[in-house]
Structure formats: structure tokens, C-alpha cells
Amino acid sequence: MFDYETLKLLWWAIIGFLLIGFAITDGMDMGVGGLLPFVAQADVERRVVINTVGAHWDGNQVWFITAGASLFAAWPMVYGAAFSGFYFAMMLTLFCLFLRPLAFDYRSKIESARWRSNWDWALFVGSMVPPLVFGIAFGNLLQGVPFQFDQLMRVTYTGTFLALFNPFALLSGVISLAMVLMHGTTWLVMRTDQQVASRAARIGSIVPLVLIVSFVGAGLMIWQTVDGYVVTSTLDKMAQAQPTTKQVEIVAQAWLNNYYANPLLWLIPLAVIAMSLVVVLLMRLKVKTTLTKVAAFIASSVTTAGIILTAGVAMFPFVMPSSSVPDHSLLMWDTVSSEQTLGLMFVVVAVFIPIILAYTIWCYSKMWRTVTIAEIEQNSHSAY
Amino acid sequence: MINETLVELSRWQFAVTALFHFLFVPLTIGMTWILFIMEAVFVMTGREIYRDMTKFWGKLFGINFAIGVATGLTMEFEFGTNWSYYSHYVGDVFGAPLAIEGLMAFFLESTFVGMFFLGWDRLSRRQHLAGTFLMALGTNFSALWILIANGWMQNPVGSEFNYVTMRMELVSFSEIIFNPVAQVKFIHTVAAGYVAGSMFVLSISSYYLLKGRDIAFAKRSFSVAAGFGIAAIFSVILLGDESGYEVGEVQRVKLAAIEAEYHTEPAPAAFTLIGLPDDEAMETHYAVKIPYALGIIATRSLDEEVIGLRDLQKLHEPRIRNGMIAYGYLVKLRNGEETPENIAGFNQTKQDLGYGLLLKRYTDNVVDATEAQIQQAVKDSIPQVAPVFWAFRLMVGSGVVMLVLFGLAFYYNARRQIETKRWLLRAILWALPLPWVAIETGWFVAEFGRQPWAISEILPTFLATSDLAVNDVLFSLVAFIIVYTLLFILEMWLMIRFAKMGPSALHTGRYHFEQSPPVNAGLRHDNA
Numbered sequence: 001m002f003d004y005e006t007l008k009l010l011w012w013a014i015i016g017f018l019l020i021g022f023a024i025t026d027g028m029d030m031g032v033g034g035l036l037p038f039v040a041q042a043d044v045e046r047r048v049v050i051n052t053v054g055a056h057w058d059g060n061q062v063w064f065i066t067a068g069a070s071l072f073a074a075w076p077m078v079y080g081a082a083f084s085g086f087y088f089a090m091m092l093t094l095f096c097l098f099l100r101p102l103a104f105d106y107r108s109k110i111e112s113a114r115w116r117s118n119w120d121w122a123l124f125v126g127s128m129v130p131p132l133v134f135g136i137a138f139g140n141l142l143q144g145v146p147f148q149f150d151q152l153m154r155v156t157y158t159g160t161f162l163a164l165f166n167p168f169a170l171l172s173g174v175i176s177l178a179m180v181l182m183h184g185t186t187w188l189v190m191r192t193d194q195q196v197a198s199r200a201a202r203i204g205s206i207v208p209l210v211l212i213v214s215f216v217g218a219g220l221m222i223w224q225t226v227d228g229y230v231v232t233s234t235l236d237k238m239a240q241a242q243p244t245t246k247q248v249e250i251v252a253q254a255w256l257n258n259y260y261a262n263p264l265l266w267l268i269p270l271a272v273i274a275m276s277l278v279v280v281l282l283m284r285l286k287v288k289t290t291l292t293k294v295a296a297f298i299a300s301s302v303t304t305a306g307i308i309l310t311a312g313v314a315m316f317p318f319v320m321p322s323s324s325v326p327d328h329s330l331l332m333w334d335t336v337s338s339e340q341t342l343g344l345m346f347v348v349v350a351v352f353i354p355i356i357l358a359y360t361i362w363c364y365s366k367m368w369r370t371v372t373i374a375e376i377e378q379n380s381h382s383a384y
Numbered sequence: 385m386i387n388e389t390l391v392e393l394s395r396w397q398f399a400v401t402a403l404f405h406f407l408f409v410p411l412t413i414g415m416t417w418i419l420f421i422m423e424a425v426f427v428m429t430g431r432e433i434y435r436d437m438t439k440f441w442g443k444l445f446g447i448n449f450a451i452g453v454a455t456g457l458t459m460e461f462e463f464g465t466n467w468s469y470y471s472h473y474v475g476d477v478f479g480a481p482l483a484i485e486g487l488m489a490f491f492l493e494s495t496f497v498g499m500f501f502l503g504w505d506r507l508s509r510r511q512h513l514a515g516t517f518l519m520a521l522g523t524n525f526s527a528l529w530i531l532i533a534n535g536w537m538q539n540p541v542g543s544e545f546n547y548v549t550m551r552m553e554l555v556s557f558s559e560i561i562f563n564p565v566a567q568v569k570f571i572h573t574v575a576a577g578y579v580a581g582s583m584f585v586l587s588i589s590s591y592y593l594l595k596g597r598d599i600a601f602a603k604r605s606f607s608v609a610a611g612f613g614i615a616a617i618f619s620v621i622l623l624g625d626e627s628g629y630e631v632g633e634v635q636r637v638k639l640a641a642i643e644a645e646y647h648t649e650p651a652p653a654a655f656t657l658i659g660l661p662d663d664e665a666m667e668t669h670y671a672v673k674i675p676y677a678l679g680i681i682a683t684r685s686l687d688e689e690v691i692g693l694r695d696l697q698k699l700h701e702p703r704i705r706n707g708m709i710a711y712g713y714l715v716k717l718r719n720g721e722e723t724p725e726n727i728a729g730f731n732q733t734k735q736d737l738g739y740g741l742l743l744k745r746y747t748d749n750v751v752d753a754t755e756a757q758i759q760q761a762v763k764d765s766i767p768q769v770a771p772v773f774w775a776f777r778l779m780v781g782s783g784v785v786m787l788v789l790f791g792l793a794f795y796y797n798a799r800r801q802i803e804t805k806r807w808l809l810r811a812i813l814w815a816l817p818l819p820w821v822a823i824e825t826g827w828f829v830a831e832f833g834r835q836p837w838a839i840s841e842i843l844p845t846f847l848a849t850s851d852l853a854v855n856d857v858l859f860s861l862v863a864f865i866i867v868y869t870l871l872f873i874l875e876m877w878l879m880i881r882f883a884k885m886g887p888s889a890l891h892t893g894r895y896h897f898e899q900s901p902p903v904n905a906g907l908r909h910d911n912a
Contacts, residue, residue, distance in 0.1 A: 054498070054502050055499060056495075056498055057498075058453060058497055059491060059495035061453070062486060062490045065457065065490055066486030066487055069479065069482040069483040069485065070483045070486070071464075072463065072475050073475065073479030073483035074479070074483075076471050076475020076476060076479055076551075077471075077475075079464045079479070080463075080464050080467075080471035080475070080850070081468065082464070083461055083465045083468065083471075084464060084465055084852060087465055087850075087852060090464075090465050094457055095867060098454040098457070098867065098871065100454075101450040101451070101453040101454045102450050102874070105446055105447065106878060109878060109882070110878075151715070151718050152550055153469075153473075154469050154851060155851065156851045157851070241549050242548060337475065337476040337553075338476050338549070338554060340553065340554045340555070340557075341477070341480055344557055345480055345484075348480075348483070348484055349487065352487040352488055352491075356487065356491045359496075359518075360491075363496070363498065366503065366507055366511075367498075367499075367502070367503065379505070381889075381891040382439075383502070384501075384502070
């Protein structure tokens with residue numbers, strides 16, 4: 001069907017697609033969870049907020065699970081090296097992610113103010129820590145992480161947990177947080193009314209500015225202080241996965257090489273900035289129509305996709321550079337599964353993603369409405 | 385060298401997180417179909433009580449489901465965090481069913497679970513029922529794919545080792561899907577889930593009947609559970625997965641361990657009902673045996689032998705020696721000496737590479753292993769017998785008790801006498817933990833009985849871990865134990881509270897605690 005080189009490229013795109021899917025769908029839930037204490041005061045307001053994503057958070061979370069499982073299937077070395085290397089960061093994320101399903105399902109089952117406020121905080125933590133950690137992890141990936149393979153391909157990570165918290169990584173964490181928060185505000189403006197919607201709009205007109213500043217700041221650091229990686233030996237893109245046989249050098253500004261080589265790619269980071277500004281403008285409108293609300297959500301989704309693409313394109317073909325033994329860096333050419341597996345999994349993805357998108361959209365459309373206080377009060381025993 | 389403490393802690397963490405997760409999954413698997421049955425009756429007959437049943441049992445299902453989702457996240461990432469060499473070594477094969485599980489099963493299940501809980505007013509009756517069906521279908525697909533993955537660990541077909549990439553690679557995906565071990569495991573495991581779901585509804589319904597509350601509701605729930613349960617318990621026992629034990633060396637070892645059969649007996653072998661297995665002497669003391677039973681159960685014939693552990697072990701020694709040769713060639717090939725002789729030599733011996741790797745525990749170079757180390761590796765090539773032996777008997781014992789209870793429940797329910805059989809209702813109430821005892825011990829037999837292998841005959845468990853510091857894993861293990869304990873207490877508290885409240889939790893005004901005079905007015909307002 002496709003040759004190995006094409007399959008490798010397709011899988012880079014599929015992993016990117018799944019990550020973007022995760023950021024747009026589950027990132028929205030995380031944004032909503034993070035905004036909860038700020039846009040909703042009374043219990044019934046909080047339930048309004050929670051019920052905008054109540055029917056969807058679980059399906060949305062599957063983008064995360066599937067992205068993880070697809071890494072396992074398509075880039076097993078990245079799956080093993082990154083998750084074991086970022087051990088404590090992963091554990092922290094996991095423990096925080098436990099809080100969300102329970103908070104959604106358990107919170108409103110008991111009518112006690114303390115019980116509910118505890119779960120609200122659990123939802124807040126479970127929604128904010130994971131995107132922060134993901135941002136920090138991406139910030140570290142861009143700088144390279146210290147790992148190497150032995151002769152039998154056992155990976156050893158030599159970094160420390162605290163070293164993950166360097167300035168560039170922290171800035172990436174801020175970008176990630178601002179991204180999901182912005183996305184959450186556009187969702188809430190679409191799906192709520194009155195106080196909740198206006199508070200969300202106010203936050204939504206500020207957060208994108210934070211996003212732009214930190215995004216541009218990270219860009220400047222890539223230009224000035226964060227070195228990139230370059231493959232200096234010739235690559236056989238059809239070759240079997242052997243990530244330890246090439247030569248790699250650390251070169252200043254190398255993460256800009258792809259942009260210099262294809263200036264059209266600059267449109268991606270520019271779109272991030274432009275679309276964030278569009279969100280700000282639409283959030284400031286005195287009178288919002290359905291059209292402007294949906295436009296803001298789409299602009300925010302494009303921003304989200306653009307941020308992930310900006311980083312992915314900068315690093316291409318690297319996915320996990322090694323700072324300690326650069327030659328062992330993982331590329332999308334040499335960290336992949338066999339041709340057989342990539343081909344099989346491509347077919348599975350090509351068949352199932354359209355089906356998934358179809359029933360997901362059907363469910364969203366069926367549940368589409370403005371969630372109001374009146375509705376929650378009416379269904380107080382069945383709503384979340 | 386291998387750090388034994390790291391290996392132990394990694395295994396404990398996986399066992400704790402997997403067994404904990406597996407407390408919730410079977411109930412989800414079983415309950416989704418029970419909910420579908422109840423809702424289907426509602427849609428067909430239009431009788432409200434069946435909608436109430438779907439919603440109430442759905443509430444309990446939701447309490448269980450949330451924690452199942454939360455703890456499932458761990459399983460998806462733990463291969464990478466704690467078993468990174470495993471991930472590298474078999475990701476090419478093992479990752480595929482996991483990713484398919486996400487795409488085919490989790491999306492379906494998780495998308496429609498939202499419709500199940502919150503879509504009642506937004507969907508037509510038929511649409512909602514279809515959603516419930518898809519949720520159940522997704523849940524069962526998920527079991528299918530994870531058991532295909534697990535079946536491959538037990539009996540790794542359809543794949544081959546590639547020295548260039550230093551890993552197992554996919555050769556035939558259809559062989560992996562139609563792996564006989566995976567097939568029997570799937571049937572056995574989902575049927576066990578149906579038993580768990582049935583026992584759950586049966587026991588809690590018995591509680592209402594004993595209390596004399598919401599009789600109509602409880603009797604109908606009881607009927608559904610008794611009918612579904614009797615079919616499920618027959619499937620789980622008759623389609624037990626012994627038939628899978630004939631396939632593959634490690635399965636044969638597991639079968640011998642389950643039976644504590646150290647010596648090969650002439651066919652048909654006797655079944656050891658009970659006894660004291662002794663791994664040192666390799667004898668089972670005080671064995672009480674049932675003639676012919678094992679041979680018939682395991683081989684489905686009267687003339688095939690069930691080979692004992694002593695003989696199985698003997699067969700492993702030459703394979704370990706051959707594995708040393710394979711390892712020697714592998715190192716040469718990895719050093720770039722890809723001469724035709726080395727490639728041919730490796731290809732001739734590579735089927736025993738895994739056995740050679742067993743020596744890694746004692747010597748890093750493998751090829752220089754001493755005679756004593758080889759004998760040690762031979763000893764290692766079978767699991768400890770007693771834990772497998774006892775866990776299996778606990779599982780089967782629970783199964784037999786449940787068979788009797790479901791049988792009686794079905795019989796008296798069909799004769800419409802169930803309300804008067806208070807002893808039976810009480811027994812069923814107390815039997816509520818039995819499915820979980822059977823399921824957890826069954827899972828233990830399957831996985832502990834596979835030792836010393838992570839992937840049968842391919843990758844020893846001790847080699848499969850991540851290269852982490854002992855304290856890292858100790859810390860996370862302790863954190864898991866504490867957090868999971870808290871989650872468990874929380875879940876049980878909520879579950880018991882709602883189970884006790886019964887259908888009054890729906891606030892329809894039709895059930896026990898909502899009738900006047902209120903028996904317990906507080907409950908009505910306390911709970912959503």
C-alpha cells in the first residue's frame with residue numbers, strides 16, 4: 001500500500017493528530033475544570049459548568065488514552081523512554097487524573113457543601129496539573145533529555161525530577177495552561193448563560209494575551225538560548241528502526257531550520273498569535289451571537305492545534321532528542337514499529353477515526369444546548 | 385546486573401494496580417448487558433418500572449464505572465513507566481491490540497456512557513437504548529482486545545525476533561487474533577464479568593426482599609439477574625480456560641502447577657483435589673485425588689498424558705544451553721559482525737533465546753554461565769506451585785458455590801417462591817464477594833502461573849522492568865497503595881449508601897423511602 005518511509009511520515013502525522021484531538025477535546029474539559037472556581041460561585045452555577053462537559057469528558061479522555069496506546073504501538077521506544085524517564089512527572093499526572101472521573105461522577109451524589117467543595121477542588125487539581133506537566137514535558141523534549149541505550153536497547157535515563165523544572169520548560173507549562181484555560185472559556189461562553197458566561201468571557205479576553213506573550217517568549221528562547229539538534233549523517237528513511245547508529249549534533253537555532261527551509265511554515269506560529277487575538281476580540285464583544293461564540297471556539301481550537309504543530313514542526317524529524325548521547329536521539333524515522341505493524345495500524349486508524357468522529361459529533365449535537373440554572377434545578381437528581 | 389529489589393517492587397506495583405483495577409472492570413462488563421436487558425424490556429413494554437430499574441442499577445454502575453476509568457489510566461501507562469524494556473521488546477506486537485482497544489472499544493464505551501447517564505431527556509427511547517447497547521458492546525470489545533494482548537503474552541504466536549531492531553516483530557496479526565489461548569480467555573473472562581454483574585444485582589435485590597422493601601422492583605431485578613446469571617455461571621465453568629492449557633509450553637507448565645503435578649502420571653491423570661505442594665522436594669504431600677478427572681478436563685481425552693513439572697523442567701535444560709549459544713550469536717550480530725555464519729547460527733538457535741536470557745539473572749554475559757547457574761535457571765523455569773495451586777482451588781470453590789446459588793435462585797424464582805426462601809436470600813446476600821474472590825484468584829493463577837516469563841519463553845519478567853531507582857518505585861508503590869485504599873473506601877461508602885437507599889435514590893416518589901409516613905425523612909433530602 002504505502003512504503004515504509006511513507007508509513008513513518010503518516011504515523012508522525014497520526015500521533016500529532018491524536019495529540020491535537022486530545023488537546024482540543026480533553027483540553028477543553030481541563031480548561032473547564034480549571035475555570036470552575038473562578039466562573040461559578042453558587043453550587044448550582046458550578047453544576048451548570050460541570051454539566052456542559054458532563055456527557056463528554058469520558059469520551060474526550062479517550063483521546064489521551066488512545067494517544068498513549070498509539071505511542072506504544074507505533075513508537076514503542078518513545079513510549080518506554082519518555083514514560084520511564086519522566087517517571088515522577090507521569091506518576092504525578094496519573095494521580096491527578098484519578099481525581100477527574102471521581103469528581104464528575106461523585107460530586108453531586110451527596111448534598112453536602114463540604115463534600116461538593118472538596119470535589120470541586122479535586123476537579124480543579126485534576127484539570128490543571130496534567131496540562132501543566134504536559135507543557136513542562138514538552139519543554140524538556142525541545143531541549144533534549146538525558147537518556148541512552150545499551151547494546152541490547154535497554155534505555156537508561158540519567159536526569160533528575162527537579163531538572164525538569166527549568167525556565168524554558170516552565171514557560172512551556174504556562175503556554176499549556178493558558179491554552180486549555182482559553183479553550184475552556186470559549187466552550188463555556190458557547191454553552192452557558194448569565195453570570196457564568198460573562199465571567200468566562202472576561203477571563204477569556206485576558207488569558208489569550210498571556211498565551212501570546214509566553215508563546216512569543218518561548219519562540220525567542222528557541223532563537224537565542226535553547227539549542228536544537230541536527231542529524232549529520234545520512235539517513236536511510238526506509239531502514240529498520242535502529243536509533244543508535246546515526247550521528248547527531250547540538251546546534252544553536254537548529255529548531256528554526258525547518259522554518260527557514262520552508263517559510264510557509266511560519267504561518268503556523270503566526271496563526272497561533274492571530275487566532276488568540278481573534279479569541280480576545282470575540283470575547284470582548286458586547287453582544288455575542290451564536291456565530292461569534294462558535295467562531296471563538298474554532299479560533300481557540302486552531303490555536304491549540306497550531307501550538308502543538310509549531311513544536312512538532314520545529315523538532316521534525318526529532319521526537320525525543322537525547323541531550324547526554326545525542327546520537328541516540330529518537331527520530332520519527334528510527335524509533336518506529338516494523339513496517340507490518342505501522343501498515344496494519346494505519347488501516348485500523350483510517351477505518352476507525354471517521355467512525356469515532358461520526359458518533360462523537362452525533363452525541364455532541366444531541367446534547368447541544370445552553371445549560372441553564374433552571375435546567376439543573378429541574379434535574380437536580382440526575383444531572384452531574 | 386539485575387536488581388532483584390527493583391524487580392520485586394515493580395512486580396508488586398503491577399500486581400497491586402492490575403488487581404485493584406480488576407475489581408471494577410468485571411462489574412462494568414456484566415452490568416452493561418444487564419442494563420441493556422432492563423432497558424430493552426422498558427422500550428418494548430413501556431413499563432416505567434423497567435426504566436427505574438435501568439436508572440437505579442445504572443447509578444450503582446456509575447459509582448463503579450468512575451473508579452474503573454480512573455484506575456484504568458494507570459494500566460495504560462504503566463508498561464511505559466515501569467516496564468520500559470518490555471515496551472521496547474514487544475511494543476511492535478503488544479502495542480497494536482492496546483491501540484485497537486482504544487480506537488474500537490474505549491471511544492465507543494466512553495462516548496455512550498455519557499449518553500447513558502445524561503441522555504435520557506435528549507434522546508428518543510430507541511436512540512437511548514441503542515446507546516446503551518453500544519456502551520455494552522464497547523465494554524466487551526475492550527475485554528476482547530486486552531485479552532488478545534494477554535493471550536499473546538501467554539502464548540506468543542504470529543511474531544518473530546529481529547536482531548537488527550532487538551525486539552519481537554509482528555508477522556501475522558490474524559494468528560494473534562485467533563490465538564486459541566486468547567479466545568478461551570476472552571470467553572472465560574467476559575462470562576466471569578457477567579457472573580459478577582448478576583451476583584451484584586441478585587445480592588442487592590435479595591437485600592430488599594429480605595427487608596420487605598420495594599418488592600416489585602426487587603423481584604424483577606432478581607429475575608433478570610437470576611436468568612442472566614445462570615447462563616453466565618454455566619459458561620464460565622464449562623468454558624473454563626483449561627482447554628487453553630494444551631497450547632504452548634508455558635500453559636502446560638501452568639497446568640501442572642495448578643494441579644501440583646510434579647510427576648507425569650499415566651493417562652488419564654488423576655485430579656488432585658487438595659494437598660500440600662512442596663517445591664523443594666518436588667512432591668505433593670497428603671494429596672487427595674480423584675481418578676481420571678484431570679486427564680479428562682485438561683486433554684478432553686482418556687489417552688493423552690498431562691506432563692508433570694519434573695519432566696517439564698528436564699525439557700528446559702537443553703533449551704537453556706541452546707539459548708546460551710543464541711545469545712552468543714546475538715551479541716556478535718549486535719556488534720556488527722553480520723557474517724552469514726553468525727546469522728545462520730542465530731536463526732538456528734533463536735527460538736531458545738528467551739531461555740538463555742533466564743541466565744541474565746546470574747551472569748550478565750550469559751555465555752559464561754557456570755553449571756550451577758544453569759541448574760539454577762532450570763529451577764527458575766517453573767513458577768512456585770503452592771500459590772497457584774491454592775488460588776485455583778479458591779477460584780473453583782467460589783465458582784461451585786455460585787453455581788449452586790444461581791441454580792436455586794433460578795429455580796425458586798421460576799416457581800415464584802423466592803420471597804419465602806429467606807435462607808436462600810440471606811445466603812445470596814452473603815455470597816456477594818464470591819465473584820470477586822474467583823476473579824482475582826483466577827487472574828492471579830493466569831499471571832503468576834506464567835512466571836518466570838513476562839512473555840512466555842521469550843522475555844523473563846526480571847528483564848522487562850524499567851531502569852529506575854529502587855526508591856522511585858518504592859515511593860510510587862506506597863503512593864498507589866495509600867491512594868487506592870482511600871479510593872476504595874470512598875467508593876464502597878458511596879456504593880453501600882446508594883444500595884441501601886434503593887430505588888428511592890431516583891426521587892420519583894414511587895419508592896419505599898418516599899412513601900408517607902416517611903420511614904427516614906432525612907435520606908430523601910440528603911441525597912441526589
